[in-house]
Amino acid sequence: MGRIPRRRSQKERSAETSSRLMAATIDLLHDRGITRATTPDIARAAGVSRGALTHHFPTRETIITASIANMLHLVNEDMRRFGKAFAESGGSSDEIVDYLWKVMSDRLFYVTMEYLPEARHNDEFKAQLVPVVREFHAGLDAIWTELAARTGADPEHTRNVMNATMCCIRGMIAQTILRQDQDYYEGLLRFWKEQVRQQFPGKAAGTAKKTRKRTAE
Amino acid sequence: MGRIPRRRSQKERSAETSSRLMAATIDLLHDRGITRATTPDIARAAGVSRGALTHHFPTRETIITASIANMLHLVNEDMRRFGKAFAESGGSSDEIVDYLWKVMSDRLFYVTMEYLPEARHNDEFKAQLVPVVREFHAGLDAIWTELAARTGADPEHTRNVMNATMCCIRGMIAQTILRQDQDYYEGLLRFWKEQVRQQFPGKAAGTAKKTRKRTAE
């Protein structure tokens, strides 16, 4: 029989609805793009009414910025976990590149490309995102710094290498939209790993006999 | 008194109007973004009526794709010219990086970021752009190949270095939208030039005593 769903507190209801709305927003941002992610669509995707949406997020911009902030927080946590695990297990730098590629190309940067143009033309929207992104980048920097400390590499040099890696991956992902060329990306990524490996002369070279792929798929 | 403007042929009128419309389209794509670049705005910016626009370009997509194709052709020509001049004068690889950064960050990649997301969600739009972009990339590849031939470097290696450079620049420009941090970009660019220089061991190292900044600003 239909069990009567336990009486939930307001906080629980509110938090769950918000979460579902934000998740649906990111899904739509990724799947249909920011212009097609309309408030009726978001509400429908989240399985709630548009009224519920407007109750939690008064304007469309509000829910989008909240969703982005939420997404970046989650990604940052995941990255921190990876960084910690990596430092402890002490793998090859290839694994870092593979991990970053995976995380970035699995929605993150596609979603980013949806809102960046809007941020460029909408000052209010931009103002809300700048601190969020700043925190994200600060989180990254902390991970790179810790990585440098663990591997004994120069911190600034490590930051440069990792930031360049991130930028390179961003540029590649941008290209994937209009350039379907698996060989191109694989070749470039292989080349890049080689470069990164040479930047961590001390330890990485030894551990990496090949590329023990575990994270990549 | 008002001189009667010389009687122009249909071809002249048509070509000029089209050009103005396409130029206005790119301007608006850059200045206000693809969603805000409405057909009334484009017509107004070009100084023609909306009727004229619909006469030359039946749909909004048509004028946008045409404008992008036109822009990429112009950029490709400019790059070819630079490549030729560079090969003849034989400068440092730093100059290549500076040039690419300048070209890409002077509207080109910002405009690109406007239409990439749309292409990701609009198959028809994408289908029209794929060949255009393919040609653009082919043009780039030709330039890299010629560069390798002139400097005596390995062609594939050169392509990898230059493609990585392009991707890195793309990623950096994407960041510029939400991360205002001149030092960060300058530092990263300096680091990158260093890397590139090391990839052209034969000639570049000599010419570049320091970094003769001329193009960057």
Add this chain to the structure above:
DNA sequence: ACTTACAAACAATCAAGCCTGTTTTTGAAG
């Protein structure tokens, strides 16, 4: 009872495509 969460209808806005006129150019006949 009172506040919070949710539902759904409403009004104003605005862009895209279509369609109907008007002007300019063409080219061919007289």
Add this chain to the structure above:
DNA sequence: CTTCAAAAACAGGCTTGATTGTTTGTAAGT
């Protein structure tokens, strides 16, 4: 060289459709 009808270039209004923010009404929790 002039005339004139057809075609191309251009101007601007109209309709439809979709979206956002607002508002009013209802149910669930405190």
